[in-house]
Amino acid sequence: MGAPEILSSRGGSLPGFIHARELSIGYGKPLMENLDFTIGKGEVFLILGGSGTGKSTLLKTLFGRLAPLAGSVEIAGVGDPARLQGHRPRFGVSFQGGALFGSLTIAQNVALPLEQWTSLDARTIAGIVDGKLRLVGLEGAGDRLPSELSGGMQKRAGIARALALENDLLFLDEPSAGLDPITSSELDDLLIALNRSLGLTLVIVTHELESIFKIGTRAILLDRKTRGIVADGDPRVLRDESFDPRVRAFFHRESVSGRREAQTDSVQGELLSSTPRPQPAEEPFTKDLPPIVREDPFRGEYL
Ligand SMILES: Nc1ncnc2c1ncn2[C@@H]1O[C@H](COP(=O)(O)OP(=O)(O)OP(=O)(O)O)[C@@H](O)[C@H]1O
Numbered sequence: 001m002g003a004p005e006i007l008s009s010r011g012g013s014l015p016g017f018i019h020a021r022e023l024s025i026g027y028g029k030p031l032m033e034n035l036d037f038t039i040g041k042g043e044v045f046l047i048l049g050g051s052g053t054g055k056s057t058l059l060k061t062l063f064g065r066l067a068p069l070a071g072s073v074e075i076a077g078v079g080d081p082a083r084l085q086g087h088r089p090r091f092g093v094s095f096q097g098g099a100l101f102g103s104l105t106i107a108q109n110v111a112l113p114l115e116q117w118t119s120l121d122a123r124t125i126a127g128i129v130d131g132k133l134r135l136v137g138l139e140g141a142g143d144r145l146p147s148e149l150s151g152g153m154q155k156r157a158g159i160a161r162a163l164a165l166e167n168d169l170l171f172l173d174e175p176s177a178g179l180d181p182i183t184s185s186e187l188d189d190l191l192i193a194l195n196r197s198l199g200l201t202l203v204i205v206t207h208e209l210e211s212i213f214k215i216g217t218r219a220i221l222l223d224r225k226t227r228g229i230v231a232d233g234d235p236r237v238l239r240d241e242s243f244d245p246r247v248r249a250f251f252h253r254e255s256v257s258g259r260r261e262a263q264t265d266s267v268q269g270e271l272l273s274s275t276p277r278p279q280p281a282e283e284p285f286t287k288d289l290p291p292i293v294r295e296d297p298f299r300g301e302y303l
Contacts, residue, residue: 017041017169017201018062023071025054025061030069032058033227037220041168044195044202044215046235048250049222055205056173058222062203063093063171075169091169092162099158100146106133106157107142113164132160136190152183156190163194170194172204176211184208188215209253213239221250 018039024030031054039045047055060066062073075090100109110129114120120128133139136156146154155175162170175191176184188211194200195215206212212219216235223230223246231238231247239251248254 017043017076018203019072019074020062021072021074023061023073024069025057025066026069027057028069030227031224032222032229034071035229037229037232039201039203040218041201042195042199044191044204044217046212046216046219047203047205047222048207048212048219048235050224050250053222053224055222059171059173059203059205063091091167091171092159092165094155094158094162094170094172094175100154100161102146105143105145106138106149106160109146109157110142110161110164113161117165128164129160132164133157135163135194136160150183152179152187155179155187159190159194163200168199169201170203172202174205174207176206176208181210184211185214191215209251212251221247 020035020037023035024033025035026032035058047058049055057066061068078090107129110132111125114125114128129142130139133142136159138153138156138160141149141153146157149157159170176187179187191202192215195202212235218233219235219238220229221231221238230244231242235251238247242248242251
């Protein structure tokens with residue numbers, strides 16, 4: 001495998017936060033081998049690639065749900081995140097499907113990690129939950145069940161729950177899957193606001209081009225054939241300056257041979273077979289995001 005093309009204006013300039021070293025991932029048989037990269041604190045780091053390349057598998061390996069086949073992952077100086085299973089989470093995770101508990105209200109869902117991992121009293125937890133719901137623009141929706149919310153609101157509720165423990169690192173798998181373009185763009189606005197205001201580090205699997213260029217400060221592109229990273233850098237720089245046909249194929253929605261695909265949502269190219277179709281428009285969400293402040297006086301208790 002050749003070295004990845006590095007076209008980065010930002011990657012690597014921030015202090016290292018997550019280190020993947022000679023990392024091989026997969027289920028028995030490796031999907032990716034010898035991955036080496038560092039994610040900086042405060043980066044919006046995107047994992048890109050075609051369908052089935054192993055993006056979600058890499059994400060799960062980074063946060064310890066899956067053990068590496070070889071190599072290591074270190075988060076904030078602590079090696080082997082798999083060993084942290086069963087301990088208080090050091091980061092939030094928001095997966096495809098949201099995984100909110102359908103029989104619990106939104107407020108109860110957000111309260112769960114606080115009840116599980118802290119000894120805070122109910123009143124304090126209720127105050128924190130209110131703050132988290134405000135943070136994601138869901139004030140007033142705490143008493144509703146997930147089924148009573150639009151898809152975009154459910155995603156934001158999932159993010160509020162992932163942030164309940166005040167972690168400064170969030171892993172997200174296809175956050176805008178199934179959302180219409182406007183709701184998806186509003187979710188991007190929320191992620192940008194969280195990144196800029198809280199300094200949250202975001203590690204995101206996505207293949208929505210609009211999202212990639214809007215929120216990503218750094219991206220790696222996985223390639224199934226070489227089982228490695230073919231590009232690493234600022235997604236806009238990769239789009240505009242790369243001559244690698246695989247990189248161009250991904251960022252310009254071309255086939256690897258350079259032919260521009262007629263339909264961006266049904267491309268057949270090597271890297272590009274799974275852009276999800278948008279769903280019908282949802283309940284609108286105000287563009288005016290709430291001011292984001294670290295309003296939580298109990299932060300020290302459960303960090
Ligand atoms: N639990 C599992 N056991 C065995 N193989 C799996 C498992 N989960 C995923 N795979 C396989 O691993 C490969 C990579 O899957 P993964 O979900 O990581 O890809 P991806 O790049 O995220 O794809 P997509 O964009 O379609 O979600 C696929 O061939 C998939 O079928």
